[in-house]
Amino acid sequence: MKNEIEILMDCYHQALLRLQAALSKEPGEDGICVDAAVHRFEVCFDLAMKLLKVMIAYEEVEVDSYRSAIREGWKQGMLTDAEVWLDMYGKSKMTTHNYNESVATQVYRQIKEEYASLLLVLDDRLTCRDVK
Secondary structure, eight states: OHHHHHHHHHHHHHHHHHHHHHHHSOOOTTOHHHHHHHHHHHHHHHHHHHHHHHHHHHTTOOOOSHHHHHHHHHHTTSOSOHHHHHHHHHHHHHHHHOOOHHHHHHHHHHIIIIIHHHHHHHHHHHHHSOOO
């Protein structure tokens, strides 16, 4: 399991770097930067949930969904704000399955203003956890 955690952590780090790169660009009228940032957020969120579920399983606690992983991750101190993570989950599902320019723009703002920092906090907290 340790190897799986290390692989997921590396993928998560790389995805976060790519998200930060997308967020550092100024969005233009063509919407490409917004689309790229939203897609990279979806990838980061999915990896965060997979990593969270594996870390929780490592602690010998079973979770069967992203919602239960968010709640348990909050209980174990891996996540700072379960309600915002649940909101992120909803937004990630919404943008993955539909495309609506106004929704994408709204989610982009939330990613830039709030979600990206929470993804980074999770990265810091999981990096500091002892996995033997």
